[in-house]
Amino acid sequence: MMLLKELSLAGVYLSPLLLYAAIAAGLWWLLRAGLAAAGAYRLIWHPPLFNTALYLMVLAGVAALLHR
Template sequence: MPREIAILGAYVPAVVVLCLGGAALTWVLDRLLAATGLYRFVWHPSLFRASLLVCVCGLLGLAVYR
């Protein structure tokens, strides 16, 4: 994957695009976890959501730049 992607004539780092995709994937995972009721077992849901976003974006970055 290239380091920069041209979007409407502006170069955007590929990591930004990956993080946007990771945010969308995290939102889907968040809805699934909320629907199944697994948030009852989480001590701090906001912190869990933030760490889930970091983990998903990190995994996407590792998968692409490997």
């Protein structure tokens, strides 16, 4: 797999973390919708804290998979 070093957007160089964050946001949204449909949020004490932790775990997973 090719190692992504930086993104060039109209001459402005951006960190690959921006791409990873966008991918993670899409996956996180799908996970959150699935958990809400399953009724899992009734069992969660602090949903905003859970959502933040879930997003960070998804972001770490995406970064680990794509940044080998």
